[in-house]
Amino acid sequence: MTRLVGWLGLALLLAPVGFAAWVSFSPDAFLTPPTGRWSLRWYGAFADDRRWTGALVRGLWVAAAAAGVALVAGVPLAFAVARHRFHGRSVAAAGALLPGFVPPAVLGLGLLPLLYLPGLNGSPVGLVLAHGLLGLPVVFLVARAHLGQTPPDLEAAARGLGAGPWQVARRVTLPLLRPAVLAGALAAFVTSLNEGMVSLFVAGEARPTLPVVVWNELRYNVTPKVAVASCVSALAALAAVWGSYRVFGR
């Protein structure tokens, strides 16, 4: 009995996403799931619409770049916090988590002026940096947890054998950190790809990412294309996770 309720609860967790996926195969313009005939009509409509496919591709680039930004910021910081004693160490650790605690609407409004800076107007750089900031906490947490489990003895041994600090970092620390770096980068990537609140403020109307297009559609005229967009971007996220583990995960 408990078991049944438990699995039912898990099924309920999946229900909204599953229902959206089902609706995406609707043959007509209604937002009801197809029962008789399934159709790829709205997938075709999605593929034919430059605004939507462009937004998907843009979102993938932004997410990749944002994951890079989060790594460059989060991994060295995690290393410093886990391996060194310095003034402001606990402040640095708390500061890295701060982006997760500020309401997205506040962050978005605060970053709105980025759009109007000369040189950034219309470029996705602002969005990349904003999403990099959002990815920082998870990258930092994963890397720090991993460093906490790796004994510093290996690095000390490498130094004792005459390796310089860069050699130690490149030959010992980073290879040991690889699983954490991969997991953190993927989390940052998926976060950015799906992020629709800060993007709403920062992305602008001219160069939206997919969640921003979906948002506008959801507010005004909803078609099953919204469901298609959802499925396509979730599949892209899944493919990225799977592919990265195939390539880098061994």
Next chain:
Amino acid sequence: MSRATSYLLASPAGVLVAGLLLGPVVLLVRVSLYEPAGGRGFFVPGTWTGDNFAAATDHAGLRLLGFTAAFGAAVAATAVALGYALALFIRSLGPTARRVAVAAVLLPKLASALVVMFGLRQLLSAAGPVSRGLVALGVVAEPVTLSRNVFAALAGEVYLVLPYAVLVLLIQLGRIDPAWEAAARGLGASRWQAFRRVTLPLSVPGLVLAGQLGLMCGVGAFLGPMLLANPADQTLAVEVHRQAFDRQNWPRAAAGAVVLTLTAAGLGALFALAARRSGGGR
């Protein structure tokens, strides 16, 4: 390694957080004290006024603030209760079933929050399966729209937080040695007593962390109220967006954002304090 190296390693993150978080928030405080430009530009330069905060804390403003805080608390409480039940259930499963269950918890996070809101809205619409089921069961005579109310918005936000809550609680439960519960049972405790006296007290740090997460997400809730609630039941985050985009009143939006940040920080601190007082949170 030297102290300089530590600072060098910390500097990219420092630049990112200072430039994109602390700087903009300080800027928001300044903007909130400008006079609105009434659609001609962002604000009137060189002015100082408290009017935006007066407007944000008048009768309607305080009502909004109270609703936002209550909504956040409700999201946190629901997410912790459901998350704990799910985490306990997942812990009781065998290794393969557990892996499937964890995947089911994480899968919605691969999709955008908007997808969850869209799916939920369709599920709860008048033509959706829930409404039809109610008609078929004879509970209601006509199809009913079940979204467009505060409970739908609450459900939406809980959906967004629940995966995190389950993960945090699973990690915490994993730290509890199963032998302790077995020992309690062996000493004659009933299943309920063993849970109540052993597992639950040891879960408190995870419950506190999950509550904190739920509170932060709930207070800043935007998508759920915006897409699933009645226009009358809105949160501060929605109001910030409305002031910035629909009204083009940046100073008012900034004042709302400042109030929202203070509310989130205040509630978070209050919660942490209460948790420490009652002996948990370590």
